Amino acid sequence: MRIVVTGCKGQLARSLLEQARGLPGTEVILIGRPQLDLTDPPTILAAIEPHRPDLVVSAAAFTAVDQAEGEPETAFAVNAFGAEAVAGAAASLGAPVLHVSTDYVFDGSKHGSYAEDDMPAPVSVYGASKLAGELAVAEANPRHVILRTGWVYSPFGKNFIKTILRLAGEREEIAVVADQWGNPTSALDLADAILGISAQLTRCGRDFVFGLYHLAGAGTTSRADLARHALSASRAEGGPWAHVRDVATSAFPTPARRPTNSSLSSAKFTAAFRWSMPPWQYSVECTVRRLVQSTSSETI
Numbered sequence: 001m002r003i004v005v006t007g008c009k010g011q012l013a014r015s016l017l018e019q020a021r022g023l024p025g026t027e028v029i030l031i032g033r034p035q036l037d038l039t040d041p042p043t044i045l046a047a048i049e050p051h052r053p054d055l056v057v058s059a060a061a062f063t064a065v066d067q068a069e070g071e072p073e074t075a076f077a078v079n080a081f082g083a084e085a086v087a088g089a090a091a092s093l094g095a096p097v098l099h100v101s102t103d104y105v106f107d108g109s110k111h112g113s114y115a116e117d118d119m120p121a122p123v124s125v126y127g128a129s130k131l132a133g134e135l136a137v138a139e140a141n142p143r144h145v146i147l148r149t150g151w152v153y154s155p156f157g158k159n160f161i162k163t164i165l166r167l168a169g170e171r172e173e174i175a176v177v178a179d180q181w182g183n184p185t186s187a188l189d190l191a192d193a194i195l196g197i198s199a200q201l202t203r204c205g206r207d208f209v210f211g212l213y214h215l216a217g218a219g220t221t222s223r224a225d226l227a228r229h230a231l232s233a234s235r236a237e238g239g240p241w242a243h244v245r246d247v248a249t250s251a252f253p254t255p256a257r258r259p260t261n262s263s264l265s266s267a268k269f270t271a272a273f274r275w276s277m278p279p280w281q282y283s284v285e286c287t288v289r290r291l292v293q294s295t296s297s298e299t300i
């Protein structure tokens with residue numbers, strides 16, 4: 001099975017490549033700029049077609065949430081029209097698409113975890129552009145899985161946990177918002193789940209497989225408690241540590257609004273594919289251990 005993944009330098013793309021290594025019968029091919037540029041639709045089919053994919057994973061996105069507020073046209077070009085073109089290219093090659101979306105499609109006002117039939121109402125340009133992408137992908141390729149996840153981190157690229165570890169190396173105290181709630185999700189766990197269901201995805205006739213699913217790390221926490229957990233795991237490995245001071249979101253102004261509670265229920269995914277994600281604490285510890293122990297500049 002050949003799985004083509006867009007966004008070759010991204011956290012999820014690199015995690016898919018790593019987790020597929022040694023998996024019999026599965027080849028993961030990463031494609032990205034300049035060969036594939038989501039703002040340049042003609043490059044998309046041309047970049048995907050030669051690889052004759054059995055499945056296209058649409059992971060590339062404009063993920064700079066604050067920057068997107070000032071660049072809505074680019075955010076929509078990448079996250080909506082680019083995603084649509086990727087899904088359309090997959091359809092024209094007879095392949096299903098697995099498109100990754102976000103908890104930031106919700107406004108965060110719900111008490112409890114969001115299910116797939118809860119109404120999205122994004123509060124940021126990033127969230128709005130990703131929601132537009134979901135709708136466009138569904139329209140462009142009937143054989144789609146749209147997988148919403150949240151708070152993704154990994155040993156690769158940029159993410160909240162790596163930022164916190166870096167800041168802990170620079171200061172004694174870090175102020176972190178304690179009134180935003182979500183599910184920290186390891187990109188490596190997400191990659192395992194995607195690889196786990198990819199065989200089922202390519203066996204077309206089973207309609208129930210396709211559609212919209214939530215999948216995120218098990219358990220809900222705040223940004224402040226996530227930072228605290230990552231730092232105590234780091235200290236246990238001899239890595240950097242700092243005191244985390246709880247602050248309100250109003251004390252940490254950012255260009256983009258974030259949902260207060262964007263926790264996702266993964267129950268539908270678990271029931272459909274018999275797949276559960278590990279508790280968020282365990283996966284954070286694994287990634288922090290790897291980051292602290294690593295001497296490779298590639299992962300830091």
Ligand SMILES: NC(=O)C1=CN([C@@H]2O[C@H](COP(=O)(O)OP(=O)(O)OC[C@H]3O[C@@H](n4cnc5c(N)ncnc54)[C@H](OP(=O)(O)O)[C@@H]3O)[C@@H](O)[C@H]2O)C=CC1
Nearest residue numbers: 007009010011012037038060061063100101102149151152
């Ligand atoms: N990170 C998170 O917390 C979450 C992410 N998601 C979604 O999961 C998916 C994967 O996220 P993640 O791996 O963290 O993303 P990253 O930010 O790590 O990587 C995004 C990738 O998209 C590529 N990209 C951006 N613009 C373009 C473009 N115009 N043409 C081609 N490639 C482009 C980037 O390329 P380059 O390196 O060249 O800039 C990069 O390789 C995304 O769809 C994201 O919206 C969902 C929930 C949470």
Ligand SMILES: Cc1cn([C@H]2C[C@H](O)[C@@H](COP(=O)(O)OP(=O)(O)O[C@H]3O[C@@H](C)C(=O)[C@@H](O)[C@H]3O)O2)c(=O)[nH]c1=O
Nearest residue numbers: 063065102103150151152160163175176177223252258
């Ligand atoms: C680094 C840092 C952030 N914060 C706050 C700022 C913000 O309100 C909140 C989140 O920070 P970040 O900007 O790192 O995370 P953010 O870019 O909002 O993360 C989001 O990325 C996109 C791609 C998604 O799809 C989402 O699921 C989510 O993971 O934490 C602190 O309070 N203290 C800090 O030291």
